Amino acid sequence: MxxxxxxxxxxxxxxxxxxxxxxxxxxxxxxxxxxxxxxxxxxxxxxxxxxxxxxxxxxxxxxxxxxxxxxxxxxxxxxxxxxxxxxxxxxxxxxxxxxxxxxxxxxxxxxxxxxxxNGGQKKILENDFYQNNSPIPINGLIWMGDYGFMESQIEKKLSDGFSCIKMKIGAIHFEREFELLEKIRKRFTADDITLRVDANGAFPVEEAMGKLEKLAELDLHSIEQPIKAGQWKEMGHLCQKSPVPIALDEELIGVTTLEKRKQLLDNIHPPYIILKPTLLGGIGDTREWISLAEERGIGWWMTSALESNIGLNSIAQLTSSFQTKMPQGLGTGQLYHNNIPSPLKISKGEIFYDKNTQWGDWQ
Structure with missing residues (x-):
């Protein structure tokens, strides 16, 4: 060669x-x-x-x-x-x-x-997900919508065996969303079901702490991006004081230099960051974020960004190369009528690569 x-x-x-x-x-x-x-x-x-x-x-x-x-x-x-x-x-x-x-x-x-x-066989990196059929635990994602739609999604994820549920919030009244989460927590302790929420920056700064204190009653694992990105001082304050651990998501988008990435993490020092390779610049950039986070004792997990199974496969292999055990946000392959047929399978809250299944054609 x-x-x-x-x-x-x-x-x-x-x-x-x-x-x-x-x-x-x-x-x-x-x-x-x-x-x-x-x-x-x-x-x-x-x-x-x-x-x-x-x-x-x-x-x-x-x-x-x-x-x-x-x-x-x-x-x-x-x-x-x-x-x-x-x-x-x-x-x-x-x-x-x-x-x-x-x-x-x-x-x-x-x-x-x-x-x-690697030979054109959909192998991207050295990893146990592709090579050894090692599953990756994932969260079950609950999409925004009316109360009934969100409740039906929750029931489906629980019946499918997910032990980590992530609910997008900010679409309906906060009290109604709280009620949905409270229903889960009344049925399952935090040892049984891990609950995450994603606000996508929906909370006004002046209301954020009050809502975080209310959400803390539910023993949540974390909340993603409670306020809009770009407010480093306010986000840093929330990360220091919040009773619910905060994970940065949109905050990382557009922060493209090593120096700026260091500044962001040092100024805000969040408990977690969320990594979406499609939005952050790919494998090399994602690895850099992980290295900076781990140097600072900041946790992380990987999330797909509505890619088809082609992109999802790449992100899953990148995730697997780090040997992480935390549930990841890699459950988006079931969203589409016309996704590319693939060996990616989900069962009981885990995604795995079934070598007995062939890739479908996209050309």
């Missing part, structure tokens, strides 16, 4: 259709566009590496109306590059070649190149 390769790339737009109206604090999603990247050696066009650029509407830096023009420009320039053919060389190339403002595109090319490096 040569030390440096010149490769070709292409992409295909793919629109994913939700099975239900997916309510978020930024609106309701019915469909979501992804862009599947393939890379290959011109002399071996049938061996391809695959990645997914799946910018999250109204949140990703590269949620752009001209994203296809950006992709075409990258693909044209990509074919003129020579890439050092090793995992380290691939990640260094991606960090240098793809702009910080296009994190999902960088992640897609990273994973496509690593897939090709």
């Amino acid at each position: 040569p030390n440096a390769l010149q490769l070709k790339a292409d992409y295909k737009k793919y629109t994913l259709d939700f099975k239900f109206d997916a309510g978020t604090s930024r609106g309701v999603l019915k469909t979501k566009d992804s862009y599947f990247i393939k890379v290959y050696r011109p002399e071996y066009p049938n061996v391809i590496g695959t990645g997914e650029a799946g910018p999250l509407p109204k949140l990703s830096m590269d949620d752009l109306p001209q994203i296809e023009e950006v992709l075409k420009d990258y693909i044209e320039k990509f074919s003129q590059q020579r890439i050092q053919w090793s995992e380290k060389g691939i990640l260094e190339f991606a960090r240098a070649f793809f702009d910080d403002q296009h994190p999902s595109i960088r992640f897609a090319f990273e994973t496509a190149l690593l897939d090709l490096y």
Whole structure:
């Protein structure tokens, strides 16, 4: 195998259709566009590496109306590059070649190149999830909606054997959301069911502490992003005083330099951070966040960002490479009518890779 390769790339737009109206604090999603990247050696066009650029509407830096023009420009320039053919060389190339403002595109090319490096078999990294069928515990995600819709989701997750439930809050009246969580806690202790909530920045700063004190009655594991991102002083105060441990999520988006990442963690010092490779710049950037967090005694877990099974597979393998036992946010593969058929399976609150199942075609 040569030390440096010149490769070709292409992409295909793919629109994913939700099975239900997916309510978020930024609106309701019915469909979501992804862009599947393939890379290959011109002399071996049938061996391809695959990645997914799946910018999250109204949140990703590269949620752009001209994203296809950006992709075409990258693909044209990509074919003129020579890439050092090793995992380290691939990640260094991606960090240098793809702009910080296009994190999902960088992640897609990273994973496509690593897939090709490992033989085009959907293996991205050395990890037990892919190689040894080791399951990853995940949380059951409860989407925003009316009371009945949210209650039915909770019942389904509990009956499916999830021991960690994460509920998005901020869509209906706080007291009604509290009532739903209280119902779970009355049935199950914190030893039986772990409860997480995600506010997506919905709490006004002046109301946040009062709501956190109320939520503390429910023995929650954590709350994600209680107030809007960018308020470091206020968030730092909440992290110090909150009776519910806080996890930063949107706060990390757009913080692209090592120095700024250090400043954010040192100023706010949260108990946890949430890592979404699609939003943060991919594998190399996610590893950097983890290293900085662990140096400071800050916990973390990985979360998918509504990718198809192509992107979800990459994130699960990255997660598995760290040997973490904490429940992860990797349950999004069941959201779509037309997801890419894959070996990714969920059973009793765990995701695993079933080597007996083949990948479906997306081309």
